[in-house]
Amino acid sequence: MKRTIKKLYPFAIAIALTATACKKEYLETSPTSSIDANEVFTTTDGAMVALNGTIRSMYSSLTNHGNFGQKSYDLVLDLMGEDMVVHKQGYGWLNTDYNYSAPSNANPDQRPDRTWFYYYRIISNANRIIDGLDEAIGSEEDKASIRGQALALRAHSYFYLVNFFGHNSLSGAGVPLYTEPTSEGNPRSSVQEVYNLIFSDLSEAETLLEGKSRIHRSHVDLAVAQGIHARAALQIGNYDAALEYATKAIESSGLSLYTAQQHTAAGFNTLSAPEWLWGLEVIVDQATIFASFYSHIDNREATGGYAALGTQKKITKALYDRIPEGDVRRNLFNGSQNPDLPIYSQVKFQLRQPGNWASDYLLMRLAEMYLIKAEAEARLGNAAQATETLQTLVSTRYPAYNAGAFSGNALLEEILLQRKIELWGEGFGLLDVKRLGNGLNRPTGDGNHGGGDLNSDANAANFAPGELVLPANTNRWLFAIPQDEINANGALTAADQNPQ
Template sequence: MNKIFKNIAFAGIAVSLVATGCKKEYLETAPTESVGAEEVFQSTDGAMVALDGAIRTMYSSLTNHGNFGQKSYDLVADLMGEDMVVHSQGYNWLNSEYNYSVFSNAQPDQRPDRTWFYYYRIINNVNRILVRLPEITGTDEAKSYLEGQCLALRAHSYYYLVNFFGQYGDSNSGVPMYLAPTSDGAPRSSVGDIYKQVYLDLERAETLLGTTRQHASHLNQSVVQGIYARVALQHGDFDKALSYATKAIANSGKSLYTRTQYTAAAFNTISAAEWMWGAEVNVEQATIFASFYSHIDNRPAVGGYAALGGQKKITKALYDKIAADDIRKSLFQATPSTPMPIYAQLKFQLRTAGNWASDYLFMRLAEMYLIKAEAAARLGQNAVAIQTLEELVKTRYSAYTATGLAGNALLDEILVQRKIELWGEGFGILDVKRLGKGLNRPTGPGNHGGDNLNGNGANNFAHQVTTLPARSNRWLFAIPQDEINANASLTMADQNPATD
């Protein structure tokens, strides 16, 4: 643990400044070495520099073209799931994740190692801010703002860590938990204890943050409530999920997209009507080929990895469930084409091909409606569930109705709408794990490994995993070997099993 965690202490904080008194409104960064730790932590202004560095990590390129902050893990989560198909081998980026062939690899620079590094880097950086807050100069208001941001980011990071590295169920082993900077390794906390801390951090952050934020990439109270709703749904706390999704909707100040607004522009710009939280990425900070858009934007003019054979597509099985008049169907390629194969996604596109300055989406209003609808349905509040679901889907498909549905039929309909609405936004394997039905990837023409239906007789990229049991170990990420070697509180007995 000393090697992994200590090395990402202050050296990992990209020194970032929110520009004031000038035209730039994005987070500017400078080399960490240019500002010492003592200088940064003398005041709340200096601590804000460190906070912005932690947030900058969420859209930075870390080590190679497959690691680009939070969206790399969102993409991995969908590639592990049921509804995203890879067209062909391309340059092989992320194919091992799609194939489930990398998660048991505990060696350096593999997906488990990079995932561990990314989330613990954020945790350690915000812990360093939190521990110094009482002694630095600044107003109580500024300190509350910083504390709320840090606690929410810590909770967000532990939520993803426990879902990637822990088996579903409170009694199972989670990840080591650190609430202050340290170079001493901790043992694995239980999944349940991690969730308890996540809730505590979010509840405290909710009281500290208001509706405003200093930068679009920061969090506010409604985002904290949205994270809480997401966490509660994943954990099966449906009362909490319903309550917090309702609060997030009411406090967000956002509105559901109209049919006119539901275009690719709705998914690449932080000012879009539904965006509750995202990262503003300007041209100076864009990571070009090592970016989400390089791996997701299928258009040849972009020149990213997706266009070079690794096109990301919706399954035919899910595409066929979208009504013909549903505007969401227009965000997938409807006909065979050489440069844009049938079922290729058109949802996530750079604002301008050749210019990599497009923002990263972390949370939007539609997710809150879906959480509210599902939680209400699971609690037997059918009228609330139907009303909420219809409020959302009718903005995409005016003829939609869920009237008359109840019980499992209503729940199944909500889950189908969730798959359609949130396709490509990072919920694939998270939903598979929490629903407890195992992995069931559709196969056959237009689906995983089947005929790509593009008129050339070729198949979609050959995958190795079609089904997995409900409590599979195959989707557990290995604890990095470097962590086990350096953390005296861990042994090889703590390693995740690689097979079921």
């Protein structure tokens, strides 16, 4: 980590802002490069400036058009999963993630290297903010809010790092841990040790954020910290904690599930949408245009992004066919042949206005918490509660739904099906494949992975993903430790490299 820490350590200053977020309705994110570290952390206003810049980095572009902050990694997780199909090769962006050739590439500027850099940059910034707060002039309330948010961002970053670079087994090798600014590299910690830090950070963050209001929905509040806690607990099968924190997040958020009328594309591109616990507001003059989530996900020709140029993202026919008529979520996909939009193309994620790239990035919403709660209840043997939770969620999408028709293992399978449908495209594909322990099983045949595209002539096929079936113990979804990191970090050797 020595190379990375040295590159990252000054970054909290490089993204220091010209004003604090409270002065406008949106986050002020115009970077400057001339503010000294000591000056930034003289006051809590300066620390907030650094926090806002760190949040901005979560939708910034890095090196090429396939790297655009958190949503690029969410998209990778879905492309490496079971339910997202790529229509054609197009310009090729992200296809190496889809066909599993990217994870093993340890060279500079490849997917593992950029993933490592992105998350450790946030961690380094968080550590710098936490370290500088004690001496800053400002109220204790402001210090608590800033520290709580920095801890939650650090936990969030370690969660994704350990899932990209480690197996789901707690005894396996995780990633190096850093809790303070340093230029010295650390060895790999175990997956268990990484999760210990994640939950410790989140518990402290929750205490600090209790009773605190946030000035912008891009900031972390109590409900968001609880939501991250629930997400991480579910990933390692701690269902008691998953249930506890999903329930807390629902209650703390004060939000309500979408009505059927609200469950449209407009509910997935705007920070103020009723279900959003957390998201990133993309300001028009800071939009990364072609190097953006919407460039790679919005399939409409009018958008003019990479998706519209051939790599349209589609739901599998296998999953689409399991969404009943009358379920509003079926309308988030094109279910008919169309010369301008391939059949099964997603229309869930769209720019608010084609040609204007200022549409927001979704990081967490209320439906996820209901699904975590329902799954945890079912796994803990609380069938009646799980049925009630599932009914509450799905009936808002499909009024004729009857969760009471399922019991036993069928109830759990139904919850997992509803999770696939509800959270399609939101970044849970590979996370769920890994935690469920069934291996990768991509549906094949017409309308599915590598099968006929059902939209062109009889010989036209969807882009072939290469890997269709992988065992649960595969190493193929492990990202390689960047070679530059192994070369520069004295605490790592070639033996620490992930197997492929």
